[in-house]
Amino acid sequence: MADENNKNEKELTEEQRMSRRRFIKNSGLAAGGLVVGGVAGGLIPWGGTKHDNKTQNAAQKETRKDYNHALMFFTQAEFKTVEAAVERIFPTDENGPGAKDLGVGYYIDHQLAGSWGFNARDYMQPPFYHGEKSQGYQGRMRRREIFRIGLKEMQNYSQSKYKKNFEDLTEDQQDKVLKDFEGDKVNLTTISPSGFFDMLRSSVLEGAYSDPLYGGNKDMAGWSMREYPGDQMGYTNIIDKDFQKIKPQSLQDHM
Known part of the structure; x- marks a missing residue:
């Protein structure tokens, strides 16, 4: 009876180890997932489907709301x-x-x-x-x-x-x-x-x-x-060069 109990305990311990390994593997090592790809990205199992970044970024841009465009005074x-x-x-x-x-x-x-x-x-x-x-x-x-x-x-x-x-x-x-x-x-x-x-x-x-x-x-x-450059932080990298067009920057770009 004692031998049978010891056998069951060993099997249970081994099963717990396997469960822990599967969790660590599928969670993307948790902390690493959070740093590299965010919460959702870190929880994708290894070998899962890869997403097209360009398509995903385009979809996010299309659905993104501009919360600055809200009425504060006018009806x-x-x-x-x-x-x-x-x-x-x-x-x-x-x-x-x-x-x-x-x-x-x-x-x-x-x-x-x-x-x-x-x-x-x-x-x-x-x-x-x-x-x-x-x-x-x-x-x-x-x-x-x-x-x-x-x-x-x-x-x-x-x-x-x-x-x-x-x-x-x-x-x-x-x-x-x-x-x-x-x-x-x-x-x-x-x-x-x-x-x-x-x-x-x-x-x-x-x-x-x-x-x-x-x-x-x-x-x-x-x-x-x-063709106004906006709120540039400086021009030291181009001050000694010929005139050139600069992509405009907003104050938000420097945050």
Whole structure:
């Protein structure tokens, strides 16, 4: 009876050793798997199916979300109007993408949600007087308030003139509405039509050429159209060479 028990114990011990060997082999030595290929990669058994890295990277890029493109200030309805307006100011053409594809609408949204929208660095105490153009904005309203009123008035003007919302107009009609604002041909008592247009246009250019960190200039396409190198950390490796094009870099590339 004792011999039989000893035999069973030996068989059990041997089975445990085999199980442990299989675990170590299939787990890719755990720590090594984590360092080389991540958790999932480390758990693939030896001799398993190999994946095409190019195909996998392409699929990841296709499904990857841009979490910087999220609304912080505009409503969905306001954002539709903004995207339609900025695309007419900076349209897509043979040179590259327009403001919509560059994410300029998100840039403006993020700016209005922050200190710029609140005029945090401006003196905003009374008395308020109508200033000269060279003096810049002299009113009591914050930029976020001006944008909100301006977008609403653009819709009102589009409805009164064409019986449609601004984003539903033809491109020519949208251009006429914007030009009427630019030329102060829209009768408004709350804000300056041309002042709102100038602020909108300046924001479009900023969003098209700012660092992608701020929401616009998606994939640095705005810089690429201008052959602008972006946020390079230095030029010591090419300073003594002939002029050459440099692939643009964002602030994120240096993290």
